[in-house]
Each structure stands twice: as structure tokens, then as C-alpha cells.
Amino acid sequence: MSIFSSILNKIFPHDHPANTGSGAAAGAAASPTAAPGSASAPAGTPATPSTTAAGNSQPPVTPMPTVDVEAVLAKMQESSGEKLNWRTSIVDLLKLLGLDSSLAARKELASELHYTGSTEDSAAMNMWLHKQVMQKLAENGGKVPDDLKS
Incomplete structure (x- = not known):
């Protein structure tokens, strides 16, 4: 260290973002919110950047x-x-x-x-x-x- x-x-x-490592912690936190948005496209519809973006709104930025x-x-x-x-x-x-x-x-x-x-x-x-x-x-x-x- x-x-x-x-x-x-x-x-x-110890649970402050400065101690949890922004890379790993941010990546782990982002994955669950990204999955539901990409799964919201109708079955059989290919996920394109436009359909993924439309179905997956960005979570609000939480201040540190x-x-x-x-x-x-x-x-x-x-x-x-x-x-x-x-x-x-x-x-x-x-x-x-x-x-x-x-x-x-x-x-x-x-x-x-x-x-x-x-x-x-x-x-x-x-x-x-x-x-x-x-x-x-x-x-x-x-x-x-x-x-x-x-």
C-alpha cells in the first residue's frame, strides 16, 4: 500500500470512495444498472448503441x-x-x-x-x-x- x-x-x-478504489468499485457498481437497460430491448431485437442508449438511462451522478x-x-x-x-x-x-x-x-x-x-x-x-x-x-x-x- x-x-x-x-x-x-x-x-x-473505510467505505468512502477514496478508500474503495474508484476503478474496481465503480465498475462493480455500474454493472447491475447496465444489465436491466440492455435487457429491456424486445426479444430478437439486436442491441445497437441507439436501442441500448434509449433503454438505458444514465443513473444520476451521486456526489462524492x-x-x-x-x-x-x-x-x-x-x-x-x-x-x-x-x-x-x-x-x-x-x-x-x-x-x-x-x-x-x-x-x-x-x-x-x-x-x-x-x-x-x-x-x-x-x-x-x-x-x-x-x-x-x-x-x-x-x-x-x-x-x-x-
Whole structure:
């Protein structure tokens, strides 16, 4: 499991689309709705794109459930008893989540998130990582305040 996947697992509920994998879960969910529409064509009528489309209306798009990332992390900090600056520090964020915060782990996370700067400049990398993680959390259905994304 990637480090970013571990971050998602710690913040989002286990049944949230960000944790269930959009590819496999979406494909499994789409199959049952597609079958009845294609079976609605009269027997003996070949299924063509026009008859399949006419008999199979698209299900309404359900918005991804939003998770208040700031509230989840604040609650985790209250429970931890540690004073961690997770709002600006990737090291403290990883510690809060109970994940490896070592330089090697942060370099691995930087690679996962396609960091193009020098991993030898850990201060610059850490600032970039924190912003990227917050941005990616927002892209995956997290409600993240703007000040945490920039």
C-alpha cells in the first residue's frame, strides 16, 4: 500500500470512495444498472448503441461524500495528547496519523506524488509535500480549508 493510500485510510471512512478504489468499485457498481437497460430491448431485437442508449438511462451522478479533513485531524490531535503542528508540517501530520515520518518515507511519498525538486532539500520537499497532500485530500472528497492547501 502506498503512503498516500495509508493517509487516505487514516482520514476517510473505510467505505468512502477514496478508500474503495474508484476503478474496481465503480465498475462493480455500474454493472447491475447496465444489465436491466440492455435487457429491456424486445426479444430478437439486436442491441445497437441507439436501442441500448434509449433503454438505458444514465443513473444520476451521486456526489462524492465530503469528509471534513480539518475536523477529523483536530479530533485526532485531541485524542493523541501530543502537541503536533499538523497544519503546516508533513512530519507532524504523518506522526498524527501514526505513519512513518522518516526522511526515507517522505522521499517515497514525494516520489508517489511526482515531486520534481531535489529530495536533498528536505525543507522545500516537506513544504511541497504538505501542500500536495492537502490538495490530494481535497481532490478525493476531503473538505480542506484553503489556507491548508496553499
